Amino acid sequence: MLLAAAIAFTFAGNIHAQAVELVVVDVKAVAVGLQASKLIGMDVRNSQGEKIGTIDDLLILPRARAFAILQVGGFLGIGGHLVAVPLDSLTITAGGSRASLRGATKDALRKLPEFHYKKK
Numbered sequence: 001m002l003l004a005a006a007i008a009f010t011f012a013g014n015i016h017a018q019a020v021e022l023v024v025v026d027v028k029a030v031a032v033g034l035q036a037s038k039l040i041g042m043d044v045r046n047s048q049g050e051k052i053g054t055i056d057d058l059l060i061l062p063r064a065r066a067f068a069i070l071q072v073g074g075f076l077g078i079g080g081h082l083v084a085v086p087l088d089s090l091t092i093t094a095g096g097s098r099a100s101l102r103g104a105t106k107d108a109l110r111k112l113p114e115f116h117y118k119k120k
Contacts, residue, residue: 034096044070045100046091052106055099056082070101072109082115 036058044053053070060066068085071080091100 014116034092038096039068039092039099042096042099044068044101046100046104047102050105052101053083053109054083056080058087059084062102069115070109072106081110083109083112084113084115 024108040057042055043051044055046052053072055068056071057069058066058104059069067084068087070083070085072083073080085101089101091102092098
């Protein structure tokens with residue numbers, strides 16, 4: 001017991017307090033948001049209703065900048081061309097049942113720089 005107290009006292013000098021800021025949010029407003037798990041795998045269509053891609057992933061950068069990673073072409077995740085588009089450029093219906101990217105075509109998306117996930 002005395003040894004445990006001595007060890008705790010020794011390491012206490014290396015412990016730093018961390019300030020945590022809690023923010024109260026309107027949980028009812030948050031509850032109507034779109035779930036990433038429901039969006040991933042969703043088809044993306046253009047203004048003419050043609051399927052132009054699929055939402056492969058969502059990436060959130062600092063300051064809440066969000067991007068949708070779209071797979072264009074390919075089949076079942078194989079052979080597709082990944083591109084990043086700002087999430088706010090997609091029109092997602094209320095409830096998240098449909099996504100569209102106005103004015104886009106498969107060819108135009110394929111001409112965008114290919115996105116690659118950062119290697120760990």
